[in-house]
Amino acid sequence: MKGTSHALAGAGVGLGVAIWVDAPPTATGLLIGLGCVSGLAPDLDTNGKLSNRISLHRKWLWYTLALIGVIIGVYSLITFSGIAKLIGTAIALIMIIVPRFLINQRFMIFLSGTAVIAFGWYWREMWIISFGLFMIAATFLPHRGLTHSVVGILIFSYISFLLEQSILINGVVYSCSLGYLSHLLMDMKCLPFNKKGIKWFQPVYNREF
Known part of the structure; x- marks a missing residue:
């Protein structure tokens, strides 16, 4: 199922909740x-629409490190001599070449999650900190892992509960939880456009539905 479909389904859920609570x-x-965001959230464990929207693209980090590498390289060639010049040039080449092979979008989500936690810590908002932790945890999980299970729903529902308690707007928990649930329902194997399903009750029960 494409991210656009999940986003539209989640937005529809949010609209339905808004009508229901007379917002x-x-x-x-x-x-x-x-x-909409909740409908995309389970796919934070992969290179999906939401992960690309809320994290810096890896190319920005590539370019930044490459620029620093160029500066180090030029400085080493001009200033140093002998072994120091070789070491400086080697470091420069590593910073220019290696990140393209080691830094992927999951790593960028990890960095973004760390930044989200720092932001939440500064503003003393537990829902922001919790969402940052959710982002980081997702980067260590396989696609359609725990984020695509009852465990994922419960954790995300708790985050949305903290958000509702913070902003005091009725319907936030329902919108987030049901939006998240819509993603899982649309990823089930029983639907004709899905070749794979999800494991609702992992890690306890790993049957795919």
């Missing part, structure tokens, strides 16, 4: 947005 226009927009 005002501003809150309706927020609930639709939260449903």
Whole structure:
């Protein structure tokens, strides 16, 4: 299932929740947005739409490290001599070449999650810290792993509960939890457009549905 379909389904859930709780226009927009994000959240364990939107693209880190490498290389060639020049040039080449092979989008999500945690810590917002931890944990999981299970729903629902307690807008938990659930339902093997399903009850029970 493509990310666009998950986003639209999540947005539809958010709209439905907004109508159900009779939310005002501003809150309706927020609930639709939260449903959209929640509908994409399970795919933080892969290179999906949400992971690309909320993290810097790896190319920016490549270019930054390459630029630093060029500066180090030029400085070493101009300033040093002998072994020091060789070491400086080697470091420069490593910074220019190696990141393209080692730094992928999962690594960028990890860095973004760390930044989110730092931001949440600064503002003393537990839901931001928790979401940052969710992002980092997802980078260590296989695609359609725990983020695509009851465990993932429960954790994300708790994060959305913390968010609702922070902003005091009715319907946030329902919009986020049901938006997240919509993703899992649309990834089930029983649907004709899915070759693979999800393991709802992993790690306890690993049958695919």
